[in-house]
Ligand SMILES: CSCCC(=O)C(=O)COP(=O)(O)O
């Protein structure tokens with residue numbers, strides 16, 4: 572199946588859902604300074620061939636316009652004639668889709684995700700244990716522990732890709748990039764949003780817990 576076989580109705584459905592999620596994240600202040608990018612997969616999937624809608628690069632993502640998204644293929648190449656440029660971080664989305672077959676990937680910058688990524692940089696992971704919201708990742712064991720990987724924030728974005736390949740943990744639907752932000756994903760937009768919200772809650776928890784424990788005897 573090629574991109575041409577995807578129905579207009581399907582494209583409208585994806586873009587409708589996409590527009591809603593983007594507006595919701597904008598209302599939370601998750602796109603400061605044009606930072607952040609979102610993608611949603613469309614059509615059938617194989618790790619060698621897939622398509623997704625992605626936010627256009629450099630846009631003010633707090634606004635809704637007819638030029639907010641474009642469709643690209645597994646190589647990040649536009650599927651239709653367009654003057655829009657895909658997100659500068661499309662290579663991260665491509666690799667996560669290739670490895671996981673996810674249905675949506677959301678990347679946002681927040682103060683809490685930036686701070687914890689620096690605080691735990693020497694460990695290359697943020698450890699989180701026993702907090703209820705770990706269950707949002709469908710991890711139900713008693714006192715579960717997860718380690719959220721932290722990747723190097725290379726200015727040349729494609730250089731981050733091999734670290735995704737190496738560090739992605741199938742149990743943990745998110746990756747931090749040092750002093751940059753998080754990519755969180757799920758089988759569809761609903762699940763990717765749930766995961767992103769859970770990560771942001773957990774990062775704020777970790778931040779506050781570390782602060783509270785400074786100087787504790
Ligand atoms: C001004 S933020 C720097 C780029 C970035 O990290 C980001 O998330 C937005 O890049 P895009 O190309 O997707 O607009």
Ligand SMILES: [Zn+2]
Pocket residue numbers: 606607608660678680751752
């Ligand atoms: Zn970013």
